[in-house]
Amino acid sequence: FGEAQAVFEKLRASGNHSEAVTYGLALVLENEGYLSIVGGGNGRGTAEEMRQAADLLRPLVYAPHPSRRVRQLYADTLNVFSHAQPMQKAVAMCDEARKILVGLGALDLSNLDATSSYADTADSEARHLLSLGRVAEAQKLEQQVYELADKILVKRPGDLHALADRSWAAELLGQLAVRQHDDAAIADYANKTVQAGADEVRFNPSDLGAWQRWSVGFSQVAGLQFERGEIAQAIATQRSLLALEQDPRRPSSLGPILFVQWLPLVQWQAQIGDSAAAAQSVRSFARDISEVVAQSAQDSPRRELMANDEQAVRGSMELAEGAPQAALADVTAEVARVDAVRVPAGDVISSYIRDNILRSNLGTAAIAALRLGRYRQAETLARRWLAIPSNSTSDADPQIKNSRAQSVLAHSMAMQGRNDEAQKALQPALAYYEGEQKAGAHGTTLRHDYAYALYVSAIASSADAPGRAQRKAALDAAAKLIAGASAEAQKLADMRQVSGLIASADASSSK
DSSP states (O other): OHHHHHHHHHHHHTTOOOHHHHHHHHHHHHHHHHHHHHSTTTTOSOHHHHHHHHHHHHHHHTSSSOOHHHHHHHHHHHHHHGGGSOHHHHHHHHHHHHHHHHHTTTTTTSSHHHHHHHHHHHHHHHHHHHHTTOHHHHHHHHHHHHHHHHHHHHHOTTOHHHHHHHHHHHHHHHHHHHHTTOHHHHHHHHHHHHHHHHHHHHHOTTOHHHHHHHHHHHHHHHHHHHHTTOHHHHHHHHHHHHGGGGOTTOSSOOHHHHGGGHHHHHHHHHHTTOHHHHHHHHHHHHHHHHHHHHHSOTTOHHHHHTTTTHHHHHHHHHHHTTOHHHHHHHHHHHHHHHHTSOOOTTOHHHHHHHHHHHHHHHHHHHHHHHHTTOHHHHHHHHHHHHHSOOOTTOOSOHHHHHHHHHHHHHHHHHTTTOHHHHHHHHHHHHHHHHHHHHTTOOSHHHHHHHHHHHHHHHHTSOSSHHHHHHHHHHHHHHHHHHHTSOHHHHTSHHHHHHHHHHHHHHHHHTO
């Protein structure tokens, strides 16, 4: 890319501003910038290059009689660059790109390349809309993505771009079904994501992105099984996912794309008390993430950010295993290490990585401090945890993380005797859980998180008669949530922890 860029820049410096030269330079910049935004470049390329590519192409696109290739590249550039923008601007960028692609024949399928790019762009826009909470709009647009991908594949079965579009569409439609608590649709789209990923790998096993999308399907199936309370089955599915590493068709190590999939497995194994298996999974995570670090550019912040990430994973395992002191030591050390890494303002991927690491570790640290009776420290950690921006690259409901942090913050306040403040801090979480339950949520995560919030509300209740009645009602509701979980789910360490808190509070109420 560097050599190509030098050639085109030399030509432009000599006065050659022809479409061919401008297009060539924009193509180089778009490819390098793409890597910085989607993460595949391991620290090579910058989002600024994507902006430069768009700026080069825009005058040509809006000049009379623009060529097809210029319009196509400009639309593809806007699609990817949208992922480095604030959400409202990102939606506008995708809208502009889709209009250009419609003009190229995307919707009447007269230009299948434009149709594939349209589906890709619509998928991006749907994700941006979801981040803005515009769920119905995201649903409508993503359904169009899935239908277009299928239509392309009828005409051109080996269209790799359309195969990827179908994988992403199935995945996001599954996530939208999760938001709407539609169990049948969740299962259907999870299975479709697995099948779409398998199809991609069969057509083009050399593409690591296809393997990654296949793994996402397995992950969705495992997540659904966990929420149903089928814990052993969820662990088995997650193991099947990670066994993709042994598939003889793989083009290289899958460690750099599968490393993140060890995280739920570690948690689930620790939660059921399988310490040996959890420790082995931590070691496997460390092995795989070391490959990511080794492939990163020497001067990339992500190299520093991810260099010792297994310490944080070990800390979350220790917390689940009932060792809050060790957990707190590990994760606070990790927070201090990450805080010391300088991330340039324009480095989108490194910023996501930093915030993801901090979000996870601050949550673990706050809960560990609470269990150790360090309530002021827990409050400080919970406040910072709550302040970390939600992960805009995730399709998960950001209120899950926010509500957990609010519950822990309120708990730390209540334990310091600040009950009124605790109740105020807790109200958004209680309102969220109540709304989710009314909308049909009933999974393992909701049961645990809502029960914990109700317990906190109970201990922060006033000592007068209305307060005692509120306390009893909250504890009864919390106990009912835990009792409604599967037998397997009730044995999880976090469930037992909350169940013990409820029982203790109930016993103290009856004295």
